[in-house]
Amino acid sequence: MIDQTLDCLTADEDGALPLHTVRPGHLEPFLAGLPDAQRSWLRATGFTAKPGVLRLLPGADGIDGAVLGLGEDRSPHVFGGLPAQLPEGTVWRLASGDHDTSAATLGFVLGAYRYTGIKPAARRFATLVAGPDQSAARSIAAAAWMVRDLINTPPNLLGPAELADAARLLGTRHGATVNIVEGRALEEGYPAVAAVGRGSARLPRVVTLRWRGSEAGGDAPLVSLCGKGVCFDTGGYDLKPSAGMLRMKKDMGGAAVALGVARLAMEADLPIRLVTRIGCVENSVSGTAMRPSDVIRTRSGLTVEVGNTDAEGRLVLCDLLTDASAEEPSVLFDFATLTGAARVALGPDVPALFCDDDAWAETLSRAGAVVFDPVWRLPLWSGYDDWLKSPIADLNNVSSKPFAGAIVAALFLKRFVTKDIIHAHIDLYGWNDQTRPGRPEGGEAQSMRAVFAALQQRFDPTARRD
Numbered sequence: 001m002i003d004q005t006l007d008c009l010t011a012d013e014d015g016a017l018p019l020h021t022v023r024p025g026h027l028e029p030f031l032a033g034l035p036d037a038q039r040s041w042l043r044a045t046g047f048t049a050k051p052g053v054l055r056l057l058p059g060a061d062g063i064d065g066a067v068l069g070l071g072e073d074r075s076p077h078v079f080g081g082l083p084a085q086l087p088e089g090t091v092w093r094l095a096s097g098d099h100d101t102s103a104a105t106l107g108f109v110l111g112a113y114r115y116t117g118i119k120p121a122a123r124r125f126a127t128l129v130a131g132p133d134q135s136a137a138r139s140i141a142a143a144a145w146m147v148r149d150l151i152n153t154p155p156n157l158l159g160p161a162e163l164a165d166a167a168r169l170l171g172t173r174h175g176a177t178v179n180i181v182e183g184r185a186l187e188e189g190y191p192a193v194a195a196v197g198r199g200s201a202r203l204p205r206v207v208t209l210r211w212r213g214s215e216a217g218g219d220a221p222l223v224s225l226c227g228k229g230v231c232f233d234t235g236g237y238d239l240k241p242s243a244g245m246l247r248m249k250k251d252m253g254g255a256a257v258a259l260g261v262a263r264l265a266m267e268a269d270l271p272i273r274l275v276t277r278i279g280c281v282e283n284s285v286s287g288t289a290m291r292p293s294d295v296i297r298t299r300s301g302l303t304v305e306v307g308n309t310d311a312e313g314r315l316v317l318c319d320l321l322t323d324a325s326a327e328e329p330s331v332l333f334d335f336a337t338l339t340g341a342a343r344v345a346l347g348p349d350v351p352a353l354f355c356d357d358d359a360w361a362e363t364l365s366r367a368g369a370v371v372f373d374p375v376w377r378l379p380l381w382s383g384y385d386d387w388l389k390s391p392i393a394d395l396n397n398v399s400s401k402p403f404a405g406a407i408v409a410a411l412f413l414k415r416f417v418t419k420d421i422i423h424a425h426i427d428l429y430g431w432n433d434q435t436r437p438g439r440p441e442g443g444e445a446q447s448m449r450a451v452f453a454a455l456q457q458r459f460d461p462t463a464r465r466d
Helices: 024-032 036-044 101-112 132-152 160-173 183-189 191-197 248-267 313-325 340-346 358-370 382-388 405-414 448-459
Strands: 017-022 054-059 062-069 091-094 127-129 177-181 205-212 222-233 273-283 295-297 303-305 331-336 352-355 423-427
Touching (some): 160 177, 160 248, 222 248, 222 313, 352 405, 382 405
Parallel strands (some): 222 273
């Protein structure tokens, strides 16, 4: 579950055909360098180097190569259609063109992904030659495949125990210390997580991975990651309509992305101390499930009135954030498929970023733009803070007002982060509603590359960009 073989890549160049890329401004010089027959073929088929448009080049014995139009697209996704567009079973090497080889490799692999946990892929894709200099692209692609696999796994096959096991396996593989809390210890140490999971026969867990880079001393920056791992969300007693449950296996997408960021940081051996916390839980309906108007205690000591049982993700995160804050990290991230309001505001492709630290917000936004993994900052508007008031508890988990749902959720989480700790909350969708080049329908590792790039920029001198 945490590793598929990237069988769309090979190190063997034997028999590999050349894959050229071209932009409109370079089209005429490119055509001039081709044999007459190939030049005539491209002209006759109306090839103008539009992004993602592929033409196979004829040769004496069949296919002699191919050319991919890039337009002005600099993203990896322009290469994402190639695995399916190129003839099945063929092998290709990147040849001439105005492209970034790492971006091309990454885009190719992202486009070759298919979930194969239940049945094999319907067809065999083409293969791209990638040498040892593409290790970073391989690492990012493999992490994205892992995140997608976790999100795409059916909920009967990925419950709290299975998600915890996946986190444990990932941590153990990279030399992290792994701690899994469950049962009585979880009820005492993470009471809000326990309250959310009380309605399910599949008991909750909290997983903590602790890792230190080989160049990180005891005073190295401490990066803390927290992920919402709700393996299925019925909404609880505030039951979702049937249509609203169809994609709720993805409600652990925040946990999957947190594990993806952790994996990349560990594989890159960043000079940091890293702690990753995952709340693995299922929000179900039963005689033991939490009810609307219940008051629950949190790890912080604050009490929360349950205004809506379908606002459970923030209850899972609040205990994790309290635990993380006690260690005074240099920066604290949380990832969650938290609110529909964020999707209304920004749509499915752009996660909402909430961060009170302007420098970190700018770093994250800029890094996301550079690696084509966007996030968009929304305000932590303090004027809405009193919307969380409760007459019988310290706060409610929802507002009675129908506005600013994503902001209100972020303000709720902020209550559980110690003042002066830099905290970035990322409210993501974690899903592609339809297949596009490099982005197959299904689970998606949104914000993973952006956050990893920001961590590299801040904490790894060898990876900084001016």
